[in-house]
Amino acid sequence: MKPLDFFQYVAFLLIVAVLVVPVGNYLARVFSGETTFLSRILRPAEKALYRLMGVSADQEMDWKSYTYSFLAFSLIGTILLYALLRLQYLLPGGPEAKYLVTPLTPDLSLNTAISFSTTTTWQAYGGETTMRYWTQMLGLAAQNFMAAAGGLAVGFAFLRGFVRQRTSSLGCFWVDLTRALLYVLLPLAFIGSLALVFLGVPQNFMPYVEASTIEGGSQIIAQGPVAALELIKNLGTNGGGFFNVNGAHPYENPTPLTNLIEMLAIAVLPAGFVYTFGKLLDRPRLGWTLLGVMFTLFAAGLLICGTAEQGGIPQVAALGVSGGNMEGKEVRFGIGGSVLTAITTSNGATGSYNSMHDSFTPIGGLVPLINMLLGEIVFGGLGTGLYSMIMIALVGLFLAGLMVGRTPEFVGKTIGPPEVKLILLYSLVGPGTVLLLTALAVTTPGGLAGLTTNSGPHGFSEILYGYASSMANNGQNMAGLSANTPFYNFTMAIAMMAGRFALAIPALALASHLAVQGRRPTTVGTLPTDTLQFGVIVLGTAIIVGALSFLPALAIGPIVEQLKMIGSLR
Amino acid sequence: MLRQLRPALMSVLAFTIITGLFFPFAITGISQVLFPKQARGSLIEQNGKIIGSELIGQTFAQPGYFHSRPSAAGGGYDAGASSGSNLGPTSSKLIKGIEDDPATKDADESYSGIPQLAVAYRKENNLAADASVPADAVTRSASGLDPEISPENAALQAPRVAAARKLGEDAVRKLVDENTAGRTLGLFGEPRVNVVLLNLALDKAAPDSKPKPAASPAP
Numbered sequence: 001m002k003p004l005d006f007f008q009y010v011a012f013l014l015i016v017a018v019l020v021v022p023v024g025n026y027l028a029r030v031f032s033g034e035t036t037f038l039s040r041i042l043r044p045a046e047k048a049l050y051r052l053m054g055v056s057a058d059q060e061m062d063w064k065s066y067t068y069s070f071l072a073f074s075l076i077g078t079i080l081l082y083a084l085l086r087l088q089y090l091l092p093g094g095p096e097a098k099y100l101v102t103p104l105t106p107d108l109s110l111n112t113a114i115s116f117s118t119t120t121t122w123q124a125y126g127g128e129t130t131m132r133y134w135t136q137m138l139g140l141a142a143q144n145f146m147a148a149a150g151g152l153a154v155g156f157a158f159l160r161g162f163v164r165q166r167t168s169s170l171g172c173f174w175v176d177l178t179r180a181l182l183y184v185l186l187p188l189a190f191i192g193s194l195a196l197v198f199l200g201v202p203q204n205f206m207p208y209v210e211a212s213t214i215e216g217g218s219q220i221i222a223q224g225p226v227a228a229l230e231l232i233k234n235l236g237t238n239g240g241g242f243f244n245v246n247g248a249h250p251y252e253n254p255t256p257l258t259n260l261i262e263m264l265a266i267a268v269l270p271a272g273f274v275y276t277f278g279k280l281l282d283r284p285r286l287g288w289t290l291l292g293v294m295f296t297l298f299a300a301g302l303l304i305c306g307t308a309e310q311g312g313i314p315q316v317a318a319l320g321v322s323g324g325n326m327e328g329k330e331v332r333f334g335i336g337g338s339v340l341t342a343i344t345t346s347n348g349a350t351g352s353y354n355s356m357h358d359s360f361t362p363i364g365g366l367v368p369l370i371n372m373l374l375g376e377i378v379f380g381g382l383g384t385g386l387y388s389m390i391m392i393a394l395v396g397l398f399l400a401g402l403m404v405g406r407t408p409e410f411v412g413k414t415i416g417p418p419e420v421k422l423i424l425l426y427s428l429v430g431p432g433t434v435l436l437l438t439a440l441a442v443t444t445p446g447g448l449a450g451l452t453t454n455s456g457p458h459g460f461s462e463i464l465y466g467y468a469s470s471m472a473n474n475g476q477n478m479a480g481l482s483a484n485t486p487f488y489n490f491t492m493a494i495a496m497m498a499g500r501f502a503l504a505i506p507a508l509a510l511a512s513h514l515a516v517q518g519r520r521p522t523t524v525g526t527l528p529t530d531t532l533q534f535g536v537i538v539l540g541t542a543i544i545v546g547a548l549s550f551l552p553a554l555a556i557g558p559i560v561e562q563l564k565m566i567g568s569l570r
Numbered sequence: 571m572l573r574q575l576r577p578a579l580m581s582v583l584a585f586t587i588i589t590g591l592f593f594p595f596a597i598t599g600i601s602q603v604l605f606p607k608q609a610r611g612s613l614i615e616q617n618g619k620i621i622g623s624e625l626i627g628q629t630f631a632q633p634g635y636f637h638s639r640p641s642a643a644g645g646g647y648d649a650g651a652s653s654g655s656n657l658g659p660t661s662s663k664l665i666k667g668i669e670d671d672p673a674t675k676d677a678d679e680s681y682s683g684i685p686q687l688a689v690a691y692r693k694e695n696n697l698a699a700d701a702s703v704p705a706d707a708v709t710r711s712a713s714g715l716d717p718e719i720s721p722e723n724a725a726l727q728a729p730r731v732a733a734a735r736k737l738g739e740d741a742v743r744k745l746v747d748e749n750t751a752g753r754t755l756g757l758f759g760e761p762r763v764n765v766v767l768l769n770l771a772l773d774k775a776a777p778d779s780k781p782k783p784a785a786s787p788a789p
Contacts, residue, residue, distance in 0.1 A: 008757045011757050011758075049584060052584055053576065053577035053581050053584075068574050069574040069577070073578045075578070076582045080586070126653070139590070141589065141590055142586045145585065145589035146581075146582065146589065174577045186589070190596070190597070194600060197597070197605050197608050197609050198605050200608050200612055202611040203609045209613060209620055211613070211622045212619055212621055213622055214770065214773070215629065215630055215632060215635065217629060219622060219647060220650035221613075221622070221626055221650070223610075223611050225594045225598060227597060228593060229594075232589075243713075244652045245652040248652075248712030249652050249715065250626055250627075250716070251611065251626070256753065256754040256758040257754045257759075260758050319703075320688065321688060321703050321705050322702045322703070323705035325709075326706050327664065328656065328709075328712045329712055330712050330718075331716055331762045332759050332762050336759075336760070356654035358658060359655065454656070457660075461658075478658075561658070565659055565660050
């Protein structure tokens with residue numbers, strides 16, 4: 001790894017660490033319903049929205065009502081988006097029809113609608129060859145906001161399960177949703193989008209431009225309201241690009257500075273949310289312990305992926321080509337900026353890559369794949385990332401409890417048999433979904449038909465990567481996989497729904513179990529959870545559980561490919 | 571669940587209007603006033619014609635221009651269909667390339683892998699057959715629209731461009747330097763040379779040696 005890449009990584013993590021406290025404090029105020037500096041402007045809008053929805057600001061819900069609300073909101077959003085996609089041909093303006101060569105078939109529309117309403121934003125299409133501007137705004141940008149706000153609301157309900165005592169209520173979904181949108185997402189997206197335009201990201205409704213190039217050729221240049229989507233796609237940890245190549249497109253991400261802004265947009269809210277968790281429990285050190293685990297895993301990913309990409313492909317180096325693996329990378333980001341983005345987007349459930357992960361070296365591509373398979377416990381999705389991490393922490397606590405023969409406790413709440421069952425149910429959804437669907441794809445003609453660009457172990461990696469990404473609600477891909485077929489559109493949609501709902505429901509149920517309990521006082525027999533020791537237990541649990549679940553699959557894909565590349569298999 | 575249908579419907583509708591209509595229109599309105607050039611795609615106009623965008627790479631084939639990186643977007647730098655090659659690290663197409671099959675006379679199956687691209691790069695720049703080549707010169711970018719090359723790549727092309735333009739190498743190097751951007755805050759990203767702006771600067775500095783349009787004009 002080059003020293004400058006290293007400093008770049010350190011600088012990024014330092015900026016995130018500095019922003020954790022103010023962001024965490026702000027989130028705590030917003031969701032506790034306290035007055036913030038934006039209340040004067042936003043309170044009237046908030047009240048009007050509650051009237052429209054027919055809810056009151058002090059309404060409370062048990063976990064079932066909360067879950068039903070979340071499901072109803074997601075369902076209606078999905079239906080509306082599906083209808084918009086199917087009817088987009090009726091919408092005026094924007095690119096001429098001749099440029100939109102990908103038809104929005106029922107299976108592609110269903111996949112896309114589910115993809116955006118679950119914050120996955122897996123894209124089986126290329127934006128500039130499929131979508132009209134109205135669809136990008138009313139459909140995709142709007143779902144970027146709404147699905148993200150829904151995730152943040154669920155994350156906060158989960159948090160309340162630990163904070164509250166002797167109650168069955170977890171807050172009101174509609175109130176949390178509205179606050180997430182008005183106080184968190186909209187103001188940040190507003191400032192951030194304008195900053196991106198200033199730095200070069202287009203924001204217009206012009207038709208595609210036909211330029212006569214300097215050498216006398218002709219070039220069609222796709223345009224559009226890019227900036228308004230660009231910031232929220234990262235801030236909401238959605239990640240679906242305006243254009244086919246997402247954050248690698250010079251219009252989406254024109255400079256290293258826009259890249260820095262977009263990466264901070266991904267990481268800062270989920271990282272701050274962990275601090276909110278510690279703060280509201282009056283255990284800030286617990287928040288920092290969990291953040292410590294996250295930073296450690298993040299840094300390890302950067303070092304391994306960065307070293308692999310700088311090392312490059314030996315067969316290419318033998319041709320006298322210097323400078324590491326630049327296939328599928330942009331010069332302005334280089335290897336350092338591409339790796340930073342690969343690690344941030346794969347940990348942050350976002351998937352707004354700025355380089356082609358399909359062309360990464362086997363080990364370089366293994367790292368983002370593992371980040372997604374571990375369940376995106378490092379920062380993770382907006383709101384949802386918190387329970388990804390806490391669930392692993394609880395598994396670790398349970399294992400540690402077994403070793404010392406005590407009923408595990410977490411922040412004064414007992415983790416008894418009913419809670420452990422929910423935690424295990426949660427833990428099994430990911431491996432079950434990803435491995436079964438991957439197995440189905442590699443044993444059926446419909447699945448194998450997707451391998452049009454690469455084959456062999458790398459083809460296997462492409463398929464595993466796709467399902468891991470869908471299950472993790474990430475949405476990044478190894479883009480060589482031809483995924484716009486009924487087979488992939490339907491199976492990916494199943495994985496995306498599992499990743500969104502089959503995780504949120506046990507998480508909310510667990511929160512309800514914990515909220516009902518009182519808080520037991522800490523005794524000498526309590527395993528402290530705000531220490532280095534506990535951090536190491538959590539780190540170890542994450543690696544062991546992940547390795548046990550996925551090592552065989554990883555061995556068939558990236559690991560065999562690495563051996564093939566360095567030449568021990570011919 | 572039925573009781574939640576009203577708030578679900580109303581919230582989706584209200585938020586769609588706020589975030590999918592008001593928000594993008596507000597951003598468009600403000601940015602068209604404050605940053606009109608960037609909002610309109612950083613397009614470059616010359617004699618009333620749009621000749622490209624500062625941010626979007628173009629194909630350059632003539633010796634008198636600096637050449638962009640290889641591109642996998644459409645037929646090359648198709649900014650209506652961005653794409654990378656997506657070839658994996660053990661892909662024989664990438665590592666070895668594909669030769670034209672003489673059996674099929676009409677179809678050209680050939681694909682320039684990294685070896686062919688490296689040979690062509692050395693040949694056009696009069697480099698020794700074993701000369702080291704910067705990676706960005708022989709690899710396809712992620713977007714297929716990368717407007718930039720590395721300073722090392724530009725330095726190797728400078729003598730060729732100077733000769734074709736009948737300019738001093740120093741003059742060409744000076745133009746390269748003027749169109750080179752460093753790392754942001756000294757840390758983020760990589761130093762880079764914008765090929766589109768550099769070639770425009772060349773045309774401005776040496777209008778007499780401007781290469782004649784070779785590619786056929788737009789159909």
